[in-house]
Amino acid sequence: MQITPLGIVVYGHGQYIHDELCTMAKRFNVQFVPEQGSRECTLARFRELAATGTYHAILFVSAVNAAPFDAALLHDFLPSLKLVAGLGAGFDHVDVPYLTSHKVLYANTPVAVSDPTATATVLLVLQVVRAASQVEAVVRRNEWRLGLEASKDVRDVTVGLIGMGSIGKLAQRKLDALGFRTMYYNRRQLPAAEENGAQYVSFDELIETADVISLHTPLTNETRHLLSDAEFARMKDGVLIVNTARGAVIDEKALVRAMQSGKVARAGLDVFEREPLIEPYLLETDRTSLGPHWATHTTRTYRDVERELLANLVGWLKTGSPNTPVNEPPKSLW
Template sequence: MDRPKVYVTRQIPEEGLALLRRVAEVEVNPVDAPVSRNELLKIVADCEGVIGLLTERIDAEFFDAAPKLKGYANYAVGFDNIDVPEATRRSMPVSNTPDVLTNATAECAWALLFAVARQVIPADRLMRSGEWPGWGPLQFIGGDVSGKTLGIVGAGRIGTAMARMSRGFNMPVLYTSSSNRRNEVLESELNARLVSFEELLEASDYISLHTPLNPGTKHLFGADAFVRMKPTACIINTGRGPVIDEQALLHALKTGEIAGAGLDVYENEPALTPGLAELENVVLLPHIGSGTASARADMAVLAARNLIAMLEGRKPETCLNPEIYD
C-alpha cells in the first residue's frame, strides 16, 4: 500500500518528523526560509498532508492546488493565516498547536517586561562598548515592577499564565474579555478584575497583549489607545503583531506618550517599521516566544499527531473546525 505524501514547509524538531515518517513519505523544505507561494502551490499538488507555519496563506487557492489533501496542520497556536470557514466548507480539517507553548510564551513576555522596565538592552550595549565610566546614581533609572498594575489583553491560556506569574511581584491584575466572560482562575487566585478596555489602558503600568488577531483586534492599539495610557506605562506584545499599529507606536514612543515597548511579533513580519530599531525605549525580539527546546519539540509532536489523525480520517486533537466530524 502506498504511503501518503506529506510536505513540511520548514524544518521542525525531529521528534515530530520521526512520528510522521512512521506513516508517510515526508518531504521537508531544506531551506530555513519560507517557500515561495508559487513553489508551495506546485509542491502540494500531490500531497495528502501539509504542516505549515503562519507564513503560509491557507485559503481557497491553496486547497484548489492540493486536490489530494486530507488535512493541514499549523505549527503555531495562531491561525489567522488559515481561512477556516473555507476549509470547513470543503470539509477539510485544519489544526493548530495550543497549550504546549503556553508557559514558554508567557515567560518570554516577562523577559520583555523586565528588559524594557530596567533598560537592560541599552545598559548591556554600554557595558559591551568598553565606555562605561563606573557606577553613577542617575544611570539607567528604570521603572518599578513590584506592586505595579498589570493589564492583560486577551486572558486566554497564555494571558492567564503570564498573569499568574505576577504573584511574586504582588501586582494588581486587570484583564479584558471580548465576550465579557470572567476568568475564574485569575479572579480566584489573584483577585484580578475584569474591566473595560478603556479602564485597562488608563490604570495599567504594564500591558501585555495575548489576544488573537481578527478584524476586531487589528490595530486595537492605535493612536487613541496610546493617548489613554500612562506616560510611564510599557506595552508588551507576544501575541499577534498587527494588534498594534506600529506607526502609532513609533509616535507614542518618540513623543513620550508611553515609556516603552517590548515586541516579539510585528505588524508586517519580518519587516520592522522604520524608526523602531533606533529607539532606546523598545526591545525587539525575532518571534521567539515559543523558543524553548521543550515547547518547540512539543509543537512538532502535536502537529504531527494532528496530521496523522487527519490522514487516517480521525478528528485531530486540536481541530479548528471540529464540526466537520459531526
C-alpha cells in the first residue's frame, strides 16, 4: 500500500525559520506559498494545492491576504488537514469552532508576544496615569504647563487587570516593580504562587473600584463589548482605561461617550474596534495615548514568534499535539 507523504503548506516568508523549513522539505512535501496579491488570489492558490495534493498541516507565517482562517480558506484541505498554526496570541480571525468540528487543531504563539505586550501595557498605564499625552501637547503648543493639573502618584494607584493569563501576569509583575497596587479578575482564581501579591476580586468589584482598568482577554463572543455604557457608568469618576488586547473588547462608541462625559479621564489604546478606522474623537483629544496595534512589534518578537510557530509544528509531528493548542486535541494522532 502506498503511503501518502506528510504534506505541509507554509504561507508567507519565514525569515527566521526558512532554513529549518527547507530542511523539512527534504523529508516531507512542503509547499511554500508567498503572500498573495489579494485574499481571492490566496483562495485560488489554496484550491489549486488541495486539488493536486494531500496536506496535513498549514503554517501561517503571515496572515496578510489570508485571514480569516475559515471554511472558505481551509475546507478543500479536509479531511486530511489536522493542524493549522498561526502567529500571535489572538485567534479572533480564526474559525476555531469550525476547525474543532473537523478535528483540526489550531495553535497560536502566545509565549513570544507576552513580554512585549506586557511592556506596552505598562507604557500605556504610565502614560494615562501621568497624563503624558496632555503634557506633551501643552509643550508642543508652547503653553508651558498651561491647564495642567498634578497627576496621581503611581504608589497611590490601583490597576485592575481583566484577564490574568501570561500577558496579565507579566504586566502585573512589571507594574508591581514600579510601585502600583494591583487587583485582577480572571475566570478562575490563580494559585497564590502565581498571583505575585495581586488581589483577586470579582468583575463587578474591579470595575467599580480600580483607578486604572487594563484589558487582557481574548476576543470571543463572551468578551465582545465587555466594557460598554453600563460598565462605564459603574466605574469611578475619572477612571483610566488601557487596552492592548483586542479593540472590540471595548465598545468604542461607548468609550467616547464616557470620555466626553468625564467618567473616563484618559485612555491608552493600542487596539481598536474597526482597525485601522478609529473613532474621530479618540484621535482629536489629547486625553488619549494611541498606538497602531504595535505592542508586539519588536525585532526580537519577529524572531520569537516564528520560532514558536515552528516549535508547534515540531511538537505536533512528535506527539500529535502542538505546544500551544487553542482547541482540544483530537483523540488520536494524525
